[in-house]
Amino acid sequence: MRKGNSGAVASAVGLLAVMLCVAGPASAQRQSAQEQRKQQTAQIPVCAKPLGxxxxxxxxxxxxxxxxxxxxxxxxxxxxxxxxxxxxxxxDRGAGMAAAQAERALASEGDLRRGSNIGKGQIKAxxxxxxxxxxxxxxxxxxxxxxxxxxxxxxxxxxxxxxxxxxxxxxxxxxxxxxxxxxxxxxxxxxxxxxxxxxxxxxxxxxxxxxxxxxxxxxxxxxxxxxxxxxxxxxxxxxxxxxxxxxxxxxxxEANVTQALRVTKPARLLANSKGSGKAVRELDPGMLLYPTGEKDGQMWEVEDELGNKGWVNSAMTELAK
Structure with a gap:
């Protein structure tokens, strides 16, 4: 009995030693992966080109x-x-932007020197x-x-x-x-x-x-x-x-939906870009139109707020702000 017990104990100890040898490298691998993750997140990533x-x-x-x-x-x-x-x-949309707006206010009041080149349409979105x-x-x-x-x-x-x-x-x-x-x-x-x-x-x-x-x-x-x-x-x-x-x-x-248009002069929503055929409807100043992205010269395909689709002369519209 004692010899049998001794043999069983020896076998168990041997099996445990094998398990520890197997578990050791796996544990080390897991720890290494965790350390690698921490090292990566402790470094500022660098992009090849701006995302916007x-x-x-x-x-x-x-x-x-x-x-x-x-x-x-x-x-x-x-x-x-x-x-x-x-x-x-x-x-900048903080202190730098406030200072820039102050300069623009001076420009709009005519206080800046000629040729300062500060005006509308220059601020990057x-x-x-x-x-x-x-x-x-x-x-x-x-x-x-x-x-x-x-x-x-x-x-x-x-x-x-x-x-x-x-x-x-x-x-x-x-x-x-x-x-x-x-x-x-x-x-x-x-x-x-x-x-x-x-x-x-x-x-x-x-x-x-x-x-x-x-x-x-x-x-x-x-x-x-x-x-x-x-x-x-x-x-x-x-x-x-x-x-x-x-x-x-x-x-x-370019990837976003095109900006809406506002009608500036009385116009017509036409059935095609050539102006032939019956008009879809009359357009009053102030109405909003939504471009589909299709263009033919000055003619733009649009939809109105009721879902009517047609073509309008872009000279009769402006970008809605």
């Missing part, structure tokens, strides 16, 4: 949690990603709008965190937890959304998360070195611990967003 023009703005209902942490608005952080990745052409936000997972919204929201300042114990940020544990859960400005469709959304122990990946990859953050007014995100955690979370979301947008059209303007 984009503006970055804060959400309308945003609480200025960043002021309590002496951080700039997260939109400045995202603009660093956009500039370094070359995935979008960035258009944004194809997309990107909004950085926090994941709404604040289970303590009715507790201590509410004190940190007063005055839009979050700091100390009162603001230890808000939305997707836990300042005490140094964790961040964020979200990025992209909206097509022409169709108002939300074309992409991605979440990102990071914690204090992930900071090493960003540091080893050189993410926080160099002057990119400071030059863009986002130095706090590279110089503070919570700032680095938030940076890694948003970078993970940004990387996923770029992967999602790989199928976007090369020209967002």
């Amino acid at each position: 023009t984009i503006s970055v703005i804060e959400p309308d209902d945003a609480v200025n949690w960043w002021t309590g942490q002496q951080l700039p608005a997260p939109s400045k952080l995202i603009k660093v990603f956009v500039n370094k990745s070359r995935c979008f052409t960035l258009v 944004a194809d997309y709008v990107m909004i950085p936000d926090l994941v709404s997972t604040n289970s303590n919204a009715g507790g201590n965190a509410i004190g940190g929201l007063i005055g839009g300042l979050v700091g100390g114990n009162a603001g230890a937890l808000i939305g997707g940020l836990n300042f005490k544990k140094k964790t961040a859960d964020v979200v990025l959304t992209i909206t097509d400005v022409r169709s108002s469709e939300q074309v992409a959304m991605a979440e990102g998360s990071a914690k204090k122990t992930d900071i090493g990946w960003g540091a080893s990859g050189g993410l926080f070195s160099g002057g990119g953050f400071g030059a863009a007014g986002a130095g706090g995100y590279a110089n503070t611990e919570i700032g680095q955690v938030i940076t890694l979370a948003y970078l993970q979301a940004y990387t996923d967003i770029i992967e999602q947008l790989g199928g976007l059209p090369d020209n967002a303007s």
